[in-house]
Amino acid sequence: MAGLLNRLYPEDIREIQPKETLDSDTPPINRIDMRRPLHWLAQGWQDLRRAPVALIDGLVVALVGLVSVWLTWSQPWLSFSLVTGFLLIAPVLSVGVNELARRLDTGVALGHAAGLDALMRLGWPLWLFAGLLIVLFNVWASYIWLWLGVLNVGSAGVLGSVDQMLLAFLSSAAGIVSLAGLLVAGAVLALAVFSLSLVTLPVLLDRHCSLVDAIAISFKAFRDNPRPLLLWAALITGLFALSALTAFIALVVVFPWLGLAMWHGYRDLVAWDDR
Secondary structure, eight states, X not given: OHHHHHHHSOSSGGGOOOXXXXXXXXXXXXXXXXXXXXXHHHHHHHHHHHOGGGXXXXXXXXXXXXXXXXXXXXXHHHHHHHHXXXXXXXXXXXXXXXXXXXXXXXXXXXXXOXXXXXXXXXXXXXXXXXXXXXXXXXXXXXXXXXXXXXXXXXXXXXXXXXXXXXXXXXXXXXXXXXXXHHHHHHHHHHXXXXXXXXXXXXXXXXXXXXXXXXXXXXXXXXXXXXXHHHHHHHHHHHHHHHHHHTTTSTHHHHHHHHHHHHHHHHHHHBOOTTO
């Protein structure tokens, strides 16, 4: 009996290890006010003026978006998936812009291949992060296809063009319900992706930690600052919607602008002990 008690209870209280939690394993998070997201946009705009080379990233993303919609115009469910799903995979596409922001912040020379250098340096954590976002994007695309078929707005394969799909959405009660369902589901999924990718890429670039730790820091930042970060999410969504209305032309500026701004958000939110 004595041996059993010795195994169950330590002789010295110092032998008891504190339980590891999200707060104990990650750096502290600063509390920010509602005005900080607007300040990030202002700082991101200043960085864009200092490093206009970031517009190349925006141009590439805008061209990819425009060509993707053009190629899928006759398959509206796929076109709709690509346009709305862009916000799900955008964080990993901004690796080059985030690297430029890091170099501007630390005084490192920008160079001519910042994005490529970052890709080589990050390695597997970046590819795992990309894989995770692609899986979530596929879940979203599958949901759109199934939702359209279930509510009989039209067969997902024969809806015609995108403008015909929009007409089908808005000309019947079933279409309006379907649109509402897509918007609600999209908002829930986008919020989940936003919380796990908020500062993941900046953390990976700045600290070279594991992907799990970077995602945990992102989630913790969102948990501790829900209101200002929901405003930040709304600003991102609004600017992207405006870009889509301009046939993605505005994305040439908006994409690098938001990527540069997010670096400043990361610096505001995450309080590393050595800073």
